[in-house]
Structure formats: C-alpha cells, structure tokens
Amino acid sequence: MSNDTIGSIQGEALAALLHEHRHFSPSEAFAKSANAQPSIYEEAAQDPVAWWAKEAEHLKWEKRWDTTLEWDLPFAKWFVGGKLNAAVNCVDRHVEEGRGDKVAYYWVGEPEGEHRVITYRDLLAMVSQAAHALEELGVTAGERVAIYMPMIPEAVVAMLACARIGAPHSVVFGGFSSEALAGRIQDADARVIITADGQFRRGTALPLKPQVDAALETCPNVRSVLVVRRTGGEVNWVEGRDVWWHDLVDRQSTTHTPEAFDAEHPLYIMYTSGTTARPKGILHTTAGYLVHTATTHRYIFDLKPESDIFWTAADIGWVTGHSYIVYGPLVNGSTSVMYEGTPDAGGKDRWWKIVEEYKVSILYTAPTTIRTLMKWGESYPASHDLSSLRLLGSVGEPINPEAWMWYRKYIGRDNCPIVDTWWQTETGGIMITPLPGITSTKPGAAMRAFPGIDADVVDDHGDSVPNGAGGYLVIRKPWPGMLRGIWGDPERYRDTYWSRFPGMYFAGDGAKRDEDGDIWLLGRVDDVMNISGHRISTTEIEHALVGYPAVAEAAVVGASDPITGQAIVAFVTVKGEQAKSEEDGSQLVSDLRDHVATTIGPIAKPRQIILTPELPKTRSGKIMRRLLRDVAEHRELGDVTTLLDPTVVKMIDENLKAHPGTEE
Ligand code: WT7
Numbered sequence: 001m002s003n004d005t006i007g008s009i010q011g012e013a014l015a016a017l018l019h020e021h022r023h024f025s026p027s028e029a030f031a032k033s034a035n036a037q038p039s040i041y042e043e044a045a046q047d048p049v050a051w052w053a054k055e056a057e058h059l060k061w062e063k064r065w066d067t068t069l070e071w072d073l074p075f076a077k078w079f080v081g082g083k084l085n086a087a088v089n090c091v092d093r094h095v096e097e098g099r100g101d102k103v104a105y106y107w108v109g110e111p112e113g114e115h116r117v118i119t120y121r122d123l124l125a126m127v128s129q130a131a132h133a134l135e136e137l138g139v140t141a142g143e144r145v146a147i148y149m150p151m152i153p154e155a156v157v158a159m160l161a162c163a164r165i166g167a168p169h170s171v172v173f174g175g176f177s178s179e180a181l182a183g184r185i186q187d188a189d190a191r192v193i194i195t196a197d198g199q200f201r202r203g204t205a206l207p208l209k210p211q212v213d214a215a216l217e218t219c220p221n222v223r224s225v226l227v228v229r230r231t232g233g234e235v236n237w238v239e240g241r242d243v244w245w246h247d248l249v250d251r252q253s254t255t256h257t258p259e260a261f262d263a264e265h266p267l268y269i270m271y272t273s274g275t276t277a278r279p280k281g282i283l284h285t286t287a288g289y290l291v292h293t294a295t296t297h298r299y300i301f302d303l304k305p306e307s308d309i310f311w312t313a314a315d316i317g318w319v320t321g322h323s324y325i326v327y328g329p330l331v332n333g334s335t336s337v338m339y340e341g342t343p344d345a346g347g348k349d350r351w352w353k354i355v356e357e358y359k360v361s362i363l364y365t366a367p368t369t370i371r372t373l374m375k376w377g378e379s380y381p382a383s384h385d386l387s388s389l390r391l392l393g394s395v396g397e398p399i400n401p402e403a404w405m406w407y408r409k410y411i412g413r414d415n416c417p418i419v420d421t422w423w424q425t426e427t428g429g430i431m432i433t434p435l436p437g438i439t440s441t442k443p444g445a446a447m448r449a450f451p452g453i454d455a456d457v458v459d460d461h462g463d464s465v466p467n468g469a470g471g472y473l474v475i476r477k478p479w480p481g482m483l484r485g486i487w488g489d490p491e492r493y494r495d496t497y498w499s500r501f502p503g504m505y506f507a508g509d510g511a512k513r514d515e516d517g518d519i520w521l522l523g524r525v526d527d528v529m530n531i532s533g534h535r536i537s538t539t540e541i542e543h544a545l546v547g548y549p550a551v552a553e554a555a556v557v558g559a560s561d562p563i564t565g566q567a568i569v570a571f572v573t574v575k576g577e578q579a580k581s582e583e584d585g586s587q588l589v590s591d592l593r594d595h596v597a598t599t600i601g602p603i604a605k606p607r608q609i610i611l612t613p614e615l616p617k618t619r620s621g622k623i624m625r626r627l628l629r630d631v632a633e634h635r636e637l638g639d640v641t642t643l644l645d646p647t648v649v650k651m652i653d654e655n656l657k658a659h660p661g662t663e664e
Contacts, residue, residue: 022442023440023441023442024408024417024440024441024442025440026417026436026437026438026439026440027415027417027436027437030302030391030417030436030437031437031438032437033437034302034435034436034437034438035298035299035302035303035304036299036302036435036436036437036438036451037438038438040299040435040438040451041438041451043451044451044452045451048451048452048453048454048477049068049069050068051451051452052068052069052078052291052295052452052479052480053068053079055291055294055295055452056068056079056287056291056480058291058294058295058298058331059084059089059287059290059291059294059331060084060088060089060093061082061083061084062083062084062085062260063081063082063083063084063260064081064082065079065080065081065082065263065287066080066081066082067079067080067081068080069478071478073498073503074493074494074497074498074505075484075485076288076478076482076484077263077264078263078264078285078287078288078291078478078480079263079264079287079288079291079480080263080264081263082262082263082287083260083261083262083263084260084261084263084286084287084290085163085164085258085259085260085261086160086163086164086261086267086286086290086327087127087131087160087161087163087164087258088164088258089290089330089331090160090163090326090327090330090331091104091120091123091124091127091160091330092124092258094120094333095120095121095124099120099333100119100120100121100124101119101120101121102119102120102305102333102335103117103118103119103120103335104118104119104120104122104123104330104334104335104336105117105118105123105153105156105335105336105337105338106309106335106336106337106338106358107152107153107337107338107339107340108337108338108339108340108341108354108358109152109200109340109341110200110201110202110203110339110340110341110342110345110346111200111203111346112346116153118153120333123156123157123160124254125254126153126154126157127157127160127161127164127256128164128252128253128254128255128256129249129250129252129253129254129256130154130157130158130160130161130249130252131161131164131165131256132249132252132253132256133161133226133245133248133249133252134161134162134165134167134192134226135165136248136252137192137223137224137226137243137248138223138224139162139165139167139191139192140165140166140167141165141166141167141259141261141265142166142167142168142266143167143191143192144167144168144169144170144188144189144190144191144269145158145162145167145168145169145170145190145191145192145193145194146169146170146171146172146181146184146185146188146190146192146193146194147159147162147169147170147171147172147193147194147195148171148172148174148176148181148193148194148195148208148211148212149171149174149194149195149196149199149208149228149316150174150196150198150199150200150208150230150340151315151316151338151339151340151341152196152228152230152340153338154194154196154228154245155171155316156316156325156326156338158194158226159171159268159316159322159326160326160330162268163267163268163286164256164258165259166259166261166265168188168266168267168268168269168283169267169268169269170184170185170188170190170268170269170270170271170281171268171270171316171317171321171322172184172185172271172317173315173317173318173619173620174199174208174315174317175317175619176317176619177211178210178211178212178214178215179215180279181211181212181215182214182215182216182217182218182219183279184271184279184281185215185216185219185222186218186219187271187279187281187487187488188269188281188487189221190219190221190222191221191222191223191224192222192223192224192225192226193212193216193222193224193225193226194225194226194228194245195208195209195212195225195226195227195228196208196209196227196228196229196230196231197209197227197228197229197230197231197232197233197235198230198231198233199230199231199340200230200231200340200341200345201341201342201345202341202342202344202345203345203346205231205232205233206231207231207235209227209235209236210236212225213236213238216241222241223241224241224242224243225238225241225242225243226243226244226245226248226249227242227243227244227245228245228246229244229245229246261286262286263285263286263287263288264285264286264287264288264484265285265286266283266284266285266286266484267284267285267286267289268283268284268322269281269282269283269284269487270282270284270318270319270322270425272319272424272425272426280486280487280489280492280496281486281487281488281489282319282425282426282483282486282487283483283484283485283486283487284428284481284483284484285484287480288428288479288480288481288482289327289428289429289480289481290327290331291480291481292428292429292479292480292481293323293324293327293328293331293428293429293481294327294328294331294332295429295452296328296429296430296433296450297323297324297328297329297331297332297334297429298332299435299450299451300393300419300421300430300433300435300436300450301362301364301391301393301419301436302362302391302436302437303329303332303334303362305332305333305334305335307361308334308335308361308362309335309336309337309358309359309360309361309362309388310329310334310335310336310337310360310361310362310364311336311337311339311354311355311358311360311362311363311364312324312325312329312336312364312365313339313343313351313363313364313365313369314364314365314366314395315620317620318425318620319424319425319428320364320366320395320396323428323429323481324364325338328429337354337358337360339351339354343369343372343373344376348376348380349380349381349383349384351373352380352381352383352384352386353384355384355386355388355389356384356385356386356388359388360388360389361388361389361390361391362389362390362391362392362393363389363391363392363393363411364392364393364394364395364421365393365394365395366394366395366396366397366621367394367396367397367398367399367400367403368396368397368617368621368622368623369621370394370399370403370406370407371400371403371546371552371553373411374402374403374406374410374552375552375553375575378406378410381410381411382410386411386413387413389411389412389413389416390416391416391417391419391436392407392408392411392412392416392417392418392419393418393419393420393421394407394418394419394420394421395420395421395422395423395430396620396621396622397523397622397623398444398520398521398522398523398539399420399443399444400444400539400542400543400546400547401443401444401543401547402543402546402547403546404418404420404443404444405443408443417434417436417437417441418434418441419433419434419435419436419441420433420434420441420444420445420446420447421433421446422446422473422509422519422521424507425483426482426483426497426507427475427479427481427482427483427507428480428481428482428483429481430450431449431450431453431455431475431479432446432447432448432449432450432453432455432473432519432521433446433447433448433450434446434447434448435450442514442518444520444543445514445518445519445520446519446520446521447518447519448517448518448519449519452479453475453477453479454475454476454477455473455474455475455476455519456473456474456475456476456504457469457470457471457472457473457474457511457512457513457519458471458472458474458501458504459471459472462474462501462502462504465512465513466513467513467514467515467516467517468512468513468514468515469512469513470510470511470512470513470522470537471510471511471512472500472501472506472507472509472510472511472525473507473509473510473511473519473521474501474504474505474506474507475504475505475507476503476504476505482505483497508524508525509521509522509523509524509525510522510523510524510525510537521539522537522539522540523537523538523539531558531566531567531568531603531604538555538556538557538558538568538625539556540600540604541554541556541568541570541596541600541604541606542554542555542556542570544595544596544599544600544604545570545572545592545595545596547595547599548591548592548595549575550574550575550588551572551573551574551575551592552573552574552575553572553573553615553623554570554571554572554573555570555571555615555623555625555628556568556569556570556571556606556625557569557571557625557628557629557632558629559607559629559632559633560633561607567607567608568604568605568606568607568608569606569607569608569609569610569628569629569632570592570596570606570608570609570610571609571610571612571615571628571652572592572609572610572611572612573611573612573613573614573615574588574611585611588611589609589611592606592609593605593606593609608632610652612648612651612652613648613651614648614651615628615648616628616648616649616652627649628652631649631652631653
C-alpha cells in the first residue's frame with residue numbers, strides 16, 4: 001500500500017484524524033434540498049402514530065384505513081381496515097401516473113456486456129404475466145411460494161407477482177444448501193417453488209435446479225416448480241411438476257386485474273438465524289412494511305426519483321434486498337441498479353465500472369465489502385469517474401472507523417455523507433441512522449433513531465442509561481415495519497423479542513450512548529465479553545486490531561476461561577505480503593497484543609491471536625463468530641453449511657492447534 005492512503009493512516013495517525021473529525025457536520029449541499037427537514041424529528045416525536053399515518057398517504061389505497069395502530073403487546077396491527085395491493089403500489093401506479101417509460105432497473109449481468117433495461121411499463125407487463133402464470137399453477141391468496149433464484153430481474157418479478165395475488169413469498173438465498181432450502185420450504189409449507197437452472201459466480205455457471213430437486217425429496221406438498229433458464233445446459237426434469245418460465249409465463253396476457261388485500265395481509269416470510277440452530281420465519285405484512293421501507297428510503301437516502309440512480313449492492317435473498325432493492329425503491333418510483341455478480345467478477349474494479357457507466361448517485365453496501373475493497377486498494381476506485389456519487393450507506397454490522405474513513409475518502413471523495421443504518425430482518429426497515437443534511441455523522445456511529453422510532457439503550461433492569469454509558473438496544477414502541485411474528489410460533493416470538501425487558505422489543509444488540517447522546521452499535525450481545533468482570537466489546541478490540549497497519553480484518557470472540565470467565569481470542573488476516581514467515585508472524589502477534597493494550601487497555605489484551613489467510617463468513621458476508629468461538633474453545637465444529645468456504649474453519653483450527661504458543 002502506498003503511504004498517502006487512509007489504508008495506511010492507522011494507529012496514532014488514524015486516532016489523530018478521528019479526533020480531528022470527531023464528527024462531520026451536515027453537508028450544506030444536502031441541507032438545502034434535503035427531503036428531510038430539521039423539524040422532522042420534533043414533528044414525529046409529538047405524535048409518532050400520526051406522523052406515520054401522514055407518511056402512509058404516499059401509498060395508493062383502494063380503501064383508506066380506519067385505525068392507524070392497534071397495539072396488543074407484543075402484537076401490532078397497522079392501518080387497520082385499509083385495503084391495497086403491494087404490486088400496484090410498486091408498479092401499476094407509476095405507469096398510471098405517466099411514469100411508464102421511467103427505468104425501474106438497470107440490470108447488470110455477471111458476464112461482462114450483459115445488460116437489461118427494464119422500465120416501469122416493462123415491469124408491469126412482466127409482473128402481470130407472472131401473476132397469471134402463478135394463478136394457472138393454482139396459487140391462491142395466502143398460499144406460500146418459495147423463491148430460490150439468482151439476482152436476475154425474474155426474481156423481482158416473481159416476488160411482485162406473488163404480492164400481486166396475495167401469496168406470501170419466501171425467498172431463500174441462492175447460496176443456501178438443499179437441506180437449508182428444504183427446511184424453509186417445509187416450515188413455510190410452500191406449495192410452489194420458483195427457481196432457475198443455474199447461476200453465474202465469477203464466470204462459472206453453477207447449478208441451482210439440482211438443489212431444488214434434492215430438497216423436494218423431503219417436501220411432498222410442493223406441486224410445481226417454475227424454472228427460469230439462466231445458464232443453459234442440461235437439467236433434470238420431472239414431468240407434471242416442472243415448468244419452464246418461458247413456456248408458461250411468456251404466453252400469458254400482459255394485463256392483469258389486481259385485487260386489493262387487507263393492510264395486514266402477509267406479504268412475505270424471511271428466514272433468519274436465531275440463537276438456536278432452527279431458523280426463524282420472520283413474518284412481514286403489507287401496508288406497514290411498505291410505509292416503513294418507502295419512508296426510510298425517501299428520507300435516509302434523500303431519494304430524488306427524477307434524478308437519482310440508486311444501488312443497493314446486496315442480494316434479494318436477504319432483507320436488505322427485499323426492502324431496498326425491491327419494495328422501498330419501487331414504491332418511491334426510483335431507478336435502481338441491480339447487479340448479479342460478485343465485486344470482483346471481471347476484475348477488482350467491476351463495481352466502479354458500474355458506478356461510472358450508470359452514474360450511480362447513491363450506493364448502499366456492507367462494511368465487510370468495504371473492507372474487502374479496502375484490502376484490494378484504492379487504485380481500483382481511482383481508475384474510474386465516481387463523481388456521480390452523492391450519498392453512501394452502510395448496513396449489516398458495526399462499521400469500524402477505519403473502513404468508514406476509507407469509504408468516505410476513496411469512494412465518497414470526502415464529499416458524500418455516509419449513513420450508517422442499523423436495522424434487522426425483524427425490523428423490516430432502517431431504525432437507527434443519520435439523516436443527510438440534518439444530523440452530523442461520526443465514523444462508526446449509527447447516531448440516532450429514525451423519526452417515529454422510539455429506540456433506547458437500557459441497563460440490565462431495563463432503565464435508560466445516561467450519556468456515556470453502554471447497555472442493550474431496545475425499541476419501546478411499535479413501528480410500521482416490525483415483524484408481525486415468527487411463522488407458526490407466536491410463543492417463540494414473545495420469548496425471543498419481548499421477554500428480556502417486559503414491554504420492550506429487545507434487538508439482541510449491545511449499544512452505547514456517547515457524551516452527545518448519539519448511539520453506537522457494539523455488536524450482538526452474545527459477542528460482548530465479560531473478562532474478569534470487565535465488560536468488553538469484541539467490536540472495540542476488532543477496531544483496535546484493524547487500526548494496526550498490517551491488519552486487513554479481525555474477528556474477536558470470547559472463549560470460556562477457567563480463571564477470567566471469558567478470554568479474548570482474536571483471529572486476524574494480514575494485508576498483502578506481510579508476515580510471510582513464522583518469525584514475522586510471532587513478532588506481529590506480540591506487536592498486536594501490545595497495540596491492543598495501548599489502544600484500549602491491558603484488560604483488552606487478547607489471550608491468543610491467530611493469524612489466518614481468511615475469516616469464516618456466512619454467505620451474506622457476516623463473520624461467523626460463534627464458529628470461531630467453537631474453534632477457540634476446541635469444540636467440535638457444528639453445522640457449517642452456510643459458510644462461504646468451510647475449509648477456512650478447518651485451517652484456522654489446525655493453525656490454532658499448531659501454535660498454542662501464541663498464548664501468554
Ligand atoms: C443484525 C441484524 C439490516 C439488514 C442486514 C442485516 C447487525 C445491522 C448494523 C449497523 C451495527 C448492525 C446487528 C443486527 N447490524 N446493521 N449499521 N451497525 N450492526 O440483517 O441479518 O437480520 O442482522 O445485524 O447486530 O442485530 P440481519
């Protein structure tokens with residue numbers, strides 16, 4: 001790495017930089033024309049329910065609601081008595097209101113040169129045809145449809161077609177195994193599956209249909225499989241069950257009369273991992289979810305539908321894709337980029353080529369990706385014109401200040417506000433975030449609750465902590481996009497989210513309120529360690545480690561320890577050629593331990609530091625800390641099917657056994 005980069009401005013220099021820029025003031029350019037004006041917080045706080053009701057006027061209602069909120073803790077109903085159709089709100093109304101020629105998606109295929117431009121008029125025709133096709137397959141309102149697809153336009157069309165006919169979809173990320181898929185199909189009791197023959201990953205066509213075939217061996221209730229041809233080539237075919245998309249969908253009428261559904265009609269189920277091995281089916285319903293996603297999208301990303309090109313670089317197999325590739329942006333009539341592949345497909349500058357070519361103005365992605373891009377170096381973004389970018393977003397995990405500063409400098413050219421957005425599959429949409437043009441930003445802080453959201457940081461007894469203290473993140477009042485339950489398990493819903501602090505939604509995250517009252521997320525509380533009675537955040541130590549010049553990424557876990565309760569174990573990847581030899585390695589380990597001790601304090605010194613070429617990550621890019629904890633405690637490895645690369649774990653485990661000497 002060259003010396004003039006943030007990538008190497010670390011340690012003391014980074015600390016100095018962060019001190020100097022303890023916060024960035026709201027940008028004047030934004031303040032003038034921002035969708036959100038400073039009075040927004042006060043207006044919403046005065047009467048949050050009325051504020052959300054005002055925002056709900058943006059939707060197209062077949063019948064207006066009677067009661068904005070019915071709250072029977074922990075069960076909420078929003079916009080009771082209202083009737084609407086989600087697909088009409090996403091698509092039809094834009095065509096009806098004269099925006100049919102507006103581009104809904106610039107779709108970019110993984111193979112270079114493959115593009116599709118889909119206008120709202122095109123989307124309406126496609127969704128109408130797919131809705132007819134599902135009806136021909138006997139799908140009726142309320143019946144569940146599973147979607148297991150790559151990032152192709154048909155995936156969005158499939159979701160909207162389900163929504164149009166009132167059939168809740170359950171999208172399963174295309175990287176999940178057949179077993180994981182089967183479990184989800186069974187739990188949701190989906191009767192129809194929409195999939196593709198295969199998907200592209202870094203230039204290779206990988207099969208998808210065989211996973212569906214395998215899954216369906218244990219899913220006898222599934223009657224039809226609708227298959228998009230994406231990669232070509234041979235596929236196994238079950239007559240009477242399997243149907244090609246191009247045979248069935250393409251011959252349908254491009255007009256379809258929508259039906260209006262209740263505001264609380266189930267829109268989708270999305271499975272997410274909990275603390276137990278069994279994933280939870282998070283249920284979202286129609287109106288409240290649409291109001292929440294569209295409102296947050298409009299204010300947080302300052303979305304100007306006439307001029308912005310919005311890009312959420314995520315997969316529709318996750319909630320980020322549902323809320324900010326599909327529903328929020330479409331309700332707002334946005335133009336989005338949808339990209340099929342990985343950031344390095346066709347070269348490590350692939351993203352920047354896309355930003356340049358489509359003049360992307362808003363980019364929303366995850367810290368883990370930012371750190372990867374950082375590791376590759378700034379020459380890739382520097383070789384493209386990124387001047388179209390005006391706002392950057394981050395989501396999915398706490399963003400370390402170093403990555404935040406790098407994102408700001410090398411992608412945002414020091415002139416794009418960064419919104420660090422905290423939320424969850426369960427919350428449906430963004431909950432804690434700065435608002436561009438209004439709130440200051442601080443590298444690493446999500447700052448404050450979105451208007452109309454009542455978030456708090458509380459201690460063990462559920463009492464608010466003062467400024468400068470840490471605790472648990474809770475939400476005190478219902479919000480429109482909140483999960484309506486865990487599919488088929490109301491008790492688990494109550495136990496998981498509403499029992500730790502009576503009357504409050506417990507998110508599972510640790511947080512602190514700084515001296516200014518701004519909120520910092522500290523990671524899941526199962527990642528917060530207790531070392532000799534000291535409470536230490538794994539994230540804080542990770543921040544310290546990645547602040548060291550040679551370190552690319554770090555993951556810290558609390559392993560049980562007979563003396564101190566928990567002990568800190570750090571897994572570290574190094575940049576480039578550093579620490580090639582054994583000797584370099586042990587020198588680096590000892591330097592790192594000292595570095596952590598000087599940055600945070602001796603109590604934060606890791607017991608063990610394990611250097612490794614990769615960290616184990618889920619397919620959504622989250623570091624699997626639980627698994628690292630197992631490795632650190634020499635436990636048997638559990639289920640690793642959701643890992644990006646299962647061999648990484650074995651390798652780490654072997655390193656650990658071979659180098660117990662890194663312990664003090
Ligand atoms: C968990 C939820 C939100 C869509 C993608 C993840 C962590 C999420 C942030 C953030 C710190 C964050 C939390 C949360 N998280 N965003 N900006 N700062 N942590 O959805 O898979 O349901 O995960 O992701 O720990 O509980 P998810």
